[in-house]
Structure formats: C-alpha cells, structure tokens
Amino acid sequence: MTSVADLVRDKRILICAGPGGVGKTTTSAAIAAGMAARGLKVAVLTIDPAKRLADSLGLPELGNVERQVDPMLFTKAGVDPGGGELWAMMLDSKATFDDVVAKNAPDEETRDAVLSNRIYKELSSALAGSQEYMAMEKLYEIWSEDRYDLLVLDTPPSRNALDFLEAPNRLLQFIEGRSLQVFLAPTGFAAKVAGRGTSVMFSILRRITGVDLLQDLSEFFGAFSGMVGGFRERATKVNELLADEHSTFVVVCGPQSETIAEASYFRDKLAEQKLPFGGAIVNKVHRAGRELPDDGGDTLRKALGEELGDRVVANYEDYHLLAERDRQNIERLATELGTDVIIEVPYLDDDVHDLVGLMEVNRHLFGPDALRVKTE
Amino acid sequence: MVVTGKGGVGKSTVALALGMKAAERGRRTIVCEVASQERISHAFHRASVGFKETELQPNLYAISIDPDEAMREYVLLSLKVKAMRDLLFRSKLFTYLAAATPGLRELVTIGKVWELALDQRKVKSAKSYDLVILDAPATGHGVGFLQTPKTFANVARVGPIATQAETLNKFLTNHRKTGVAIVALPEEMPVNETASLERDLTRTVNVAVDQIFLNGLYPQRFTAGDDDALGKALDKLTGPPQDAVAAALAVSRRARAQREQLARLESITRAPVTTLPFLFKPELEAEELRELVAVVP
Numbered sequence: 001m002t003s004v005a006d007l008v009r010d011k012r013i014l015i016c017a018g019p020g021g022v023g024k025t026t027t028s029a030a031i032a033a034g035m036a037a038r039g040l041k042v043a044v045l046t047i048d049p050a051k052r053l054a055d056s057l058g059l060p061e062l063g064n065v066e067r068q069v070d071p072m073l074f075t076k077a078g079v080d081p082g083g084g085e086l087w088a089m090m091l092d093s094k095a096t097f098d099d100v101v102a103k104n105a106p107d108e109e110t111r112d113a114v115l116s117n118r119i120y121k122e123l124s125s126a127l128a129g130s131q132e133y134m135a136m137e138k139l140y141e142i143w144s145e146d147r148y149d150l151l152v153l154d155t156p157p158s159r160n161a162l163d164f165l166e167a168p169n170r171l172l173q174f175i176e177g178r179s180l181q182v183f184l185a186p187t188g189f190a191a192k193v194a195g196r197g198t199s200v201m202f203s204i205l206r207r208i209t210g211v212d213l214l215q216d217l218s219e220f221f222g223a224f225s226g227m228v229g230g231f232r233e234r235a236t237k238v239n240e241l242l243a244d245e246h247s248t249f250v251v252v253c254g255p256q257s258e259t260i261a262e263a264s265y266f267r268d269k270l271a272e273q274k275l276p277f278g279g280a281i282v283n284k285v286h287r288a289g290r291e292l293p294d295d296g297g298d299t300l301r302k303a304l305g306e307e308l309g310d311r312v313v314a315n316y317e318d319y320h321l322l323a324e325r326d327r328q329n330i331e332r333l334a335t336e337l338g339t340d341v342i343i344e345v346p347y348l349d350d351d352v353h354d355l356v357g358l359m360e361v362n363r364h365l366f367g368p369d370a371l372r373v374k375t376e
Numbered sequence: 377m378v379v380t381g382k383g384g385v386g387k388s389t390v391a392l393a394l395g396m397k398a399a400e401r402g403r404r405t406i407v408c409e410v411a412s413q414e415r416i417s418h419a420f421h422r423a424s425v426g427f428k429e430t431e432l433q434p435n436l437y438a439i440s441i442d443p444d445e446a447m448r449e450y451v452l453l454s455l456k457v458k459a460m461r462d463l464l465f466r467s468k469l470f471t472y473l474a475a476a477t478p479g480l481r482e483l484v485t486i487g488k489v490w491e492l493a494l495d496q497r498k499v500k501s502a503k504s505y506d507l508v509i510l511d512a513p514a515t516g517h518g519v520g521f522l523q524t525p526k527t528f529a530n531v532a533r534v535g536p537i538a539t540q541a542e543t544l545n546k547f548l549t550n551h552r553k554t555g556v557a558i559v560a561l562p563e564e565m566p567v568n569e570t571a572s573l574e575r576d577l578t579r580t581v582n583v584a585v586d587q588i589f590l591n592g593l594y595p596q597r598f599t600a601g602d603d604d605a606l607g608k609a610l611d612k613l614t615g616p617p618q619d620a621v622a623a624a625l626a627v628s629r630r631a632r633a634q635r636e637q638l639a640r641l642e643s644i645t646r647a648p649v650t651t652l653p654f655l656f657k658p659e660l661e662a663e664e665l666r667e668l669v670a671v672v673p
Contacts, residue, residue, distance in 0.1 A: 019384065020384060021384025021385060118531065288623075289618075290615065290619050299613070303612065303613055312620050312623075316624070349629055
C-alpha cells in the first residue's frame, strides 16, 4: 500500500506524530487538503504552520477556532472538491487550558483562584506537556461536535515523537498531586495523621525549595483539587478516542538513521499503550535515477563538454550516495516496523507555501490514487 | 557556549565540531549532551558516554547529562548531612516532586552545565574546563529551556531554589562568559524561525547570541550559464545520462535557492552567519566531522 487514501479509509481521526523538523505540519495540511479534494469535510488542527502557508490559506494567527479555506483556492489549484471542505485551525494552548479550567471549575471562585495562581500562570504556557494535552483536548472537543468526516491532528513540535504520548500523563500526574497537598499543608487533621515524619520531611524540603514555593504549590493544588476528577475523566475519554478503531497514528520522519530509529521506538510505544498504528511517511527522500552505464560519462561529456560533463558526473555520484543511504534506511524502517505501509515523499525542489504546493506533495502521498490536477 | 536551534538542523554535529576545534587549539573542552541521545558516543564508536566526564581525544571530553543523576548530585552537594539525604532519597514525596515539578529536570541540567563551567568545581577533585559546550535540546516552542532558571526564580521568589535559579540565570545571561550559537538550515521556515529565535533569546532571555551557523549549504557547482546548457541538453539526452542532468539541475536550483535564504538570513538577523557545507556522506562520524572542523571559526 502506498497511498494515504488507503491509510485513512474508514478512519475519522488521523494523528501525525514524529520528531521535530521533518515536515509534519506540511504533511498534515497536505493530507487534509487531499481528502477534502476527494469530497470529504476535513479539519486540520495545526500547531505551528509556516506563516506563508497559513497566510496563503487565509488563516489568521492563533485563531483557536476552525476556519474554512476558501473553496476558490481549490479551483485555482485545478481541483474540483465536489462537496469537500477544508477547515483549519491553529491551536492556542494557553487559551485552551484556560477554557478547560473554566469548564471544570465547580464555581467561579475556584476558576478565578486557578487562573490567577502564579504557578498556573507561569506553567499553563511554559509547562512541558501542556501543549500536547491541550492538542488532544481540542481534538476531543471538535470530534464531539461531529461536524467533520475526518480530523487531522498535527502534533506539537516536541523534542521527540514520544513526548506527545507521554506528556499528557505527566501533566495529569502533576496537577493530580492530591497526596502531595497533604504534605504541603500539614495543618489540622492531616498533620496529626501524617505525624512527625512528615514534618521532618517538610523541613528538609523547605531547606531545598524555600517555603514560599511550597505555599504557592499548596495553593495551586488546593485550587485544582476540585477539578482533578474532571481532568482525569476527560483524559480517559481522550484515550478511548485515540484507541478507537476509527483513529490511526502515522509517524512522519526523515530518511536519516536517527529519525528512523525514533520512528520504530514510537511504534513500540503505541503498541504498549494499545494505540493504533497506521504506517510511516518518510519525507525528503533522495531518489536517484538510473545508474550511469560505463559509457555514461562519455555521453555526458560529449553533450555538455568535458568540464561541465565531469561536474555533472561527480554531482550524480554524490547524489547516488545519499539515495543509497536513504534506500537502506527505509528498508530497515520497513523491517523494524513490520509494515509495508511506508509512503515516501521525495526531496522537493521548492518549499511548500500554498495549496498548489500541497497538491504537489499529494502526488507522492496519494501515489497511484493521486488526483489529476489541471493547471494551465 | 550553548548550541541551540530547531530539531533536525544538526545541532549535535555542530556542537561536536566546535568542541573538536577548540580541543585541537589546546583548550580543555567538554561537550554536554542532554536527553540521552548518545550521538557523540555514536560518532566516536563508543558504547555510551553516560553521566561521567569521558575523554574522547586529547583535550576533548563529553558527558551525557541525565536529569535524575544531576538531581541526585545536586542534593548530595547541597545537603551535607548524610542522614538527611538518605531520608530524602527514600521519600516518596521527593521522588514525586522531582518527577512531576515542571521544569525541574531542565533546571538541574543547566545546573550541571554551570557546575562544569566553574573555575572551582564543586564535584570533588574535578578539574576545570576552558570551554563547556551545551548541545541544547531542540527548541520546540520558542526559548523554553534557556528560560527555565528565570521562570523558576520567578516562581520560587525566595529560598535556596530561587537563589540557585538566579545564579543559573546570571550564568546564562553573562554576555562575557556565555554565548549562544543558533544552528539553522537554508530553507524558508527555518530561516524565519531562526530570526524569531534570535529575537526571543536576545530580548526575552537576555542571552548573547554570538553566532549563527547555516548548516547543510549545498556546493554551488553550476552557474546560471551551466543551467542553460543543462536545460538544453536535458531533452536531447535519454536514459541514465538524462537522469544525471536532471539531478544536476535539481541540485543547482536548490543551491541557488539556499543562497537566497542565506542572503535573507543575513539581512534579518544580527549575529554573524557562518555557513557549513552539506556533506555528501551517508553518516556523520568523527572522520567526516573533520571536514566541518576545518571550516568552523
């Protein structure tokens, strides 16, 4: 199978994960555009698109609401999407976090206490994991509204693909620090029960952290304690959604050995958490043409002159070296992943910055299923 | 020196090349990896470097900073009473706090880098270094990692952590002693991101961005005139020679597009830009790195 169309058949959620710097955002946008061009109503939730791409699709910065990409752009790109629609949204994780707090707070007082807590303010945007958690939160919210045939999620630019899977849990663990709260505020009943061991512990911790920090933490957990149940419940639902048969993960990577290693590690983790794995997309693959025969150099020198011909031959040799490396790495990837669903996108000559560019990427993503695009 | 930039731009390679260069010039140098990538051990064909200062070649050392180990070392160095330490390490609460407190792992990582850079090392009988190079984690979003000490100082306000965080922040923002190098790729998005990263690092974090490395620049093998000749020959040739000419045209176009990005980068950033060549090598190991060592300043 070499087409994204097969990968997302019968699916309603596609999550593109992968290490940073491999073109996840472009791939997500291209898949969404490609499926919209095939008549589906598709929304892509993206984190950090190139400004030019966002501009060309008519997306303002950090909207946090989906906007429809002008159907005229499809027509201009030579595509008739029929009833298909492409919607896109840029995720604002701070605003989403605030929304989640507002939704889960039992009363206004708690809501305001959390929103104005100093630790919350520092953490809600900077906290590692909050972006990942909020991306899933937003995904769940939009999915619940049931307005799209397909949702494509472009995951945050984490250091590695795994962060996306692990970060939400880490975040939950942190705000769930109920047991911690007892230690942090050893007063009244809790202090009596916890006894002397705790107060010794407390005084040691105070030496390391400073009492002020502990107080703020205590307030933070206190304010959050009423909401932890809601967060946990939601996280369980999100996990169920991700594990559903209508969801699938693809890992986007490059052809270098490091990102390949990361892709297979990611696949293992998905299996561990019983999450569905669809396949891999390898971007920026160097593809060599046919190897020069023995007299190939002579042919080129004859056609181009000695000197230029030599340079073309040298260049082609270098190119082959990279192509050969990529081929070997991709073969290894297929073996390690135990899948034949590996879609290759060659190193393209131009940056992708509009719908025409996305459709060009789609020629490779959709392979044999690619739409014929009429361009004048 | 902190080497930073987006994921996949070759930070580790540049950090290591800079380290090799400094070591060759006789400076006692250590390259710090984070997030247990172990790329250095890979390049030098070693099993692993781990959380110990390991000599790779004369004057060149490496360490892989594991936050848990760094945390342990920090506690050992700051709590002198053994009974207290034992109590702390056994405590569930401490384990919990250490694992769950956001940013703490980053903070102790920077803390270890600071310790390595001290003239009088805190670690018993450890020698000082002339240069400490940090291969920083990829900047996912903005400047997170380098801002951790400042965030911590703000959150903790007073107390030992606040003091320590403040010390680390002063260490990072000391323009005479600490410099940041950004690694970028000659493509549109990475160039834009480099410019905004430089701005954020300079204005928000207040570190000195001394150097920008534009990595992976294709050699310009063909002139515009060559392109014309190649274009004309393309249709006349068939088979593999035609593929070779097509490859030449593709590389030529890319090399030219990259130079446009280089010019743009130079016009929108303040720090001097050094270009590093694309190496047509399957994997970059110590031998191949020497090609880069030859060109880094």
